[in-house]
Amino acid sequence: MKRFSQLIQQLETSNKTNDKIAALVSYFNEADDVDKPYVIAMFTGKRPKRPVSTALLKEWAIEKSGIPDWLFSESYHNVGDLSETISLILPPPKHLVNRKLQEWISDLASLQGKEDVFKKTFILSAWDSLETQERFIFNKLISGNFRIGVSSKMLVNALAKQSDTENSKIMHSIMGKWEPSQITYQDLIGGAHVNTDNSWPYPFCLAYALEVEPESLGAPKEWQAEWKWDGIRGQIVKRNGELFIWSRGEELVTEQFPELHFLKKELEDGTVLDGEILSIKEGKVQAFSILQQRLNRKIINKAQLNEAPIGFFTYDLLEYKGEDKRSDVLSVRRKQLEKIVDNLQTKNVVILSPIVKFDNWLQLAKAREDSRDLNSEGLMLKKADSLYHSGRKRGDWWKWKIDPYTVDTVMIYAQKGSGRRANFFTDYTFAVREGDQLITIAKAYSGLTDKEIKEVDAFVKKNAIEKFGPVRTVKPELVFEIAFEGIAESKRHKAGLALRFPRIARWRRDKTADEINTLDDLKQLLLLTLNTSIHGTQQE
Numbered sequence: 001m002k003r004f005s006q007l008i009q010q011l012e013t014s015n016k017t018n019d020k021i022a023a024l025v026s027y028f029n030e031a032d033d034v035d036k037p038y039v040i041a042m043f044t045g046k047r048p049k050r051p052v053s054t055a056l057l058k059e060w061a062i063e064k065s066g067i068p069d070w071l072f073s074e075s076y077h078n079v080g081d082l083s084e085t086i087s088l089i090l091p092p093p094k095h096l097v098n099r100k101l102q103e104w105i106s107d108l109a110s111l112q113g114k115e116d117v118f119k120k121t122f123i124l125s126a127w128d129s130l131e132t133q134e135r136f137i138f139n140k141l142i143s144g145n146f147r148i149g150v151s152s153k154m155l156v157n158a159l160a161k162q163s164d165t166e167n168s169k170i171m172h173s174i175m176g177k178w179e180p181s182q183i184t185y186q187d188l189i190g191g192a193h194v195n196t197d198n199s200w201p202y203p204f205c206l207a208y209a210l211e212v213e214p215e216s217l218g219a220p221k222e223w224q225a226e227w228k229w230d231g232i233r234g235q236i237v238k239r240n241g242e243l244f245i246w247s248r249g250e251e252l253v254t255e256q257f258p259e260l261h262f263l264k265k266e267l268e269d270g271t272v273l274d275g276e277i278l279s280i281k282e283g284k285v286q287a288f289s290i291l292q293q294r295l296n297r298k299i300i301n302k303a304q305l306n307e308a309p310i311g312f313f314t315y316d317l318l319e320y321k322g323e324d325k326r327s328d329v330l331s332v333r334r335k336q337l338e339k340i341v342d343n344l345q346t347k348n349v350v351i352l353s354p355i356v357k358f359d360n361w362l363q364l365a366k367a368r369e370d371s372r373d374l375n376s377e378g379l380m381l382k383k384a385d386s387l388y389h390s391g392r393k394r395g396d397w398w399k400w401k402i403d404p405y406t407v408d409t410v411m412i413y414a415q416k417g418s419g420r421r422a423n424f425f426t427d428y429t430f431a432v433r434e435g436d437q438l439i440t441i442a443k444a445y446s447g448l449t450d451k452e453i454k455e456v457d458a459f460v461k462k463n464a465i466e467k468f469g470p471v472r473t474v475k476p477e478l479v480f481e482i483a484f485e486g487i488a489e490s491k492r493h494k495a496g497l498a499l500r501f502p503r504i505a506r507w508r509r510d511k512t513a514d515e516i517n518t519l520d521d522l523k524q525l526l527l528l529t530l531n532t533s534i535h536g537t538q539q540e
Contacts, residue, residue: 003031004039004101005134011150020150024158035101037180037188043155044174045250047144051111052119054082057142060120061086064127077470080422083139087132097129106181108141153391163189171203171390177252199244199252201235202272202318202326203390207380207397214361214400217381224330224384225356225364227376228399229313230288230485231278232295236260236312238267239322245277253277256297259310262346270322271340273314274388275353280311283348285375287529288500289488314341315353315380318388326388333388371402372529377485378402404483406505407522410476410513412438414460417445424453425460425472428504430482432495434519439495441522442482447504479508479516487526497522 010023028036062072067089079085104126111119130138156174160167173191183193217223233248243264245254254261257277267273279286279294286308293308294300317325317337325333341352356379358364364379371378378401386396409430417426427445431438448456459478466473483505490498497519 001099001101001104001130001134001137003027004035005131005137007039008137008140009133017154020154021158021161024150024155025162028159028162032100032102033185036185037178037183038102038105040155040159040174040188041180042144043150044152046180048105048109049112050142050144051108052123052142054143056116056119057086057123057139058082060123061090061127064124065089065091073469077416078423080416080470083143084136084422086139087135090127090132090135093130094128096131102180104138105141156391159189165189167390172200198239198242199237199246201237201244201246201250202274202388204233204235204248204274205316205326205388205390205397206392207382207399208392208394210381210398210400214364214381217398220358220360220364222384224334224382225358225367226315226353226380226382227356227371227374228378228380228401229276229278229285229353230375230377231276231285231291231313234275234277234312235318236263236267236271236273236275236314237319238263238271239269241269243267247277256294256300257310258300259305259349260312263344263350266344266346267340268321270319272317272319273312273337273340273350274316274318275312275314278311278313279308280313280348280351281309285313287375287488288486289498311348312350313353314350316388329385329387330382331384368400368402404485404501404505405487405525406481406483407432407441407499408508408511408516409441409480409482410438410516411456411474411478411480412440412476413471414456414464414474415471421453424457426453426457428456428480430480430502431476432517432519432522433513438476439519440493441495441497441519442484442499442502444482444502444504447483448507452507476513479511479513481505481508487522487529489526495519495522497526 004027007023007027011020014020014023027039031039058072062069065072067075072085072089075089076082076085079088107122111122126138127135152171152174156167156170159165159170159174163170169191170189173188173193177199178188178193187193232253234253235246237244237246241264243254243261244252245257245260247253277291279291290308291310293304294310297304314337316330317333317340319325320336320340325336338352341350344350356364356367358367368379378399381398381400383396389396409432411428412431413429414425415427416422417424426448427443429440429443431440433439456478460472460474463475463477464472465475481504482499482502484499484502486500488498488500489496492498
């Protein structure tokens with residue numbers, strides 16, 4: 001536990017990738033082998049069920065520390081993180097213990113189903129045996145919420161360096177279903193479990209955003225262009241008579257999409273397809289907001305099947321007849337993929353993602369302008385001779401997205417962030433105008449420079465009007481341009497609208513709150529998107 005606590009502290013105090021990788025390598029060199037799978041599980045989002053509610057933790061911490069509720073609330077508002085607040089307000093430990101991380105996690109898991117009295121006794125005893133930083137980690141183990149800026153790629157790079165193993169093998173091994181209590185570190189890194197489970201997907205090949213003119217990429221004939229679909233990236237795996245559907249988030253989502261279950265009969269064993277799960281109706285791709293009706297549902301009713309039928313736009317072949325095809329060039333993989341789709345008896349559910357034909361870059365740029373007509377986000381540019389690599393490799397695949405929608409808004413609420421931003425107001429709520437009222441339309445916390453964050457923070461502290469827990473109401477004076485990818489109706493928001501992927505595009509210091517957009521402006525945009533003609537998606 002002490003060594004893991006040191007690791008978290010090192011990761012939180014550094015913003016340099018190489019330093020973080022070095023800290024991870026050092027940890028995996030020194031830590032107990034039984035702890036290592038648990039750390040990998042936490043850093044890849046495999047969170048156990050929360051054994052104790054945050055309300056109870058807060059109640060017990062207030063009782064243990066002897067401070068009044070109002071002082072705890074003020075401390076929490078200032079610190080910005082519940083786990084850290086609790087670790088700071090508790091009295092010094094009575095007896096320090098040095099236990100393995102695995103032991104703490106196992107004990108916490110055993111609390112499931114126990115009476116609150118039993119849980120309280122264990123938690124208070126744990127707090128009494130840990131230093132402040134270790135208490136913080138212990139509290140985080142309960143919530144499972146580690147925001148430490150470690151991406152899967154960074155973790156894989158560290159594990160590959162520490163174990164002298166290929167990155168792709170590490171990535172393949174740590175994806176999918178495995179339990180840290182049932183596998184050793186060496187078996188996990190060595191991939192001993194991979195071939196025993198028919199469901200294993202491959203690491204996804206990803207693209208960088210194109211930030212230069214496409215002419216700089218070279219001759220058009222060297223590139224394959226496809227539409228960039230706004231759906232759920234997924235892999236369909238058929239092995240040994242079983243069918244599995246994986247999302248890019250490493251979730252097994254087979255049961256959510258019964259329309260694709262016919263592939264269990266029609267796909268050959270040893271086939272893995274890469275593509276996009278979309279809502280497709282009458283051969284046309286529907287908006288992402290419609291697809292959302294089908295996500296994360298255990299039970300799918302008839303109305304949902306009718307309103308948001310699912311299809312799969314496939315654009316790559318990763319395995320065929322049990323043979324890994326990722327080392328074949330894209331043009332070869334594509335030809336084999338075309339044959340597979342053509343041989344399916346059930347048509348128009350698995351659809352070959354169409355190639356956008358072009359003779360020159362100007363022609364392709366004009367095609368890109370029509371992306372929204374297809375409910376597409378833009379174009380994908382893939383080198384015809386590219387391999388299917390793990391993660392991102394600069395130069396092979398590019399995403400050339402269309403410019404986002406934008407709206408001018410005014411900030412009306414602010415809340416402190418977490419981690420390194422815990423002392424600054426960095427989470428903002430923005431509004432548009434409806435008559436004399438301001439109607440909230442989006443929350444965003446990215447897009448400002450460090451200098452701008454400090455300026456906004458100073459403004460919030462000076463111009464706060466009301467306080468609702470950690471949230472501050474501020475004078476509606478700061479105008480920001482918000483960029484977003486789409487707009488849809490929503491009953492969850494007062495405005496009746498929801499923006500997709502909102503983020504701060506820029507601080508409009510040149511505008512006043514009287515010049516922001518209105519709710520009618522956004523409703524007109526919604527109407528425009530709904531009335532946009534959606535062309536057929538058959539390959540030209």
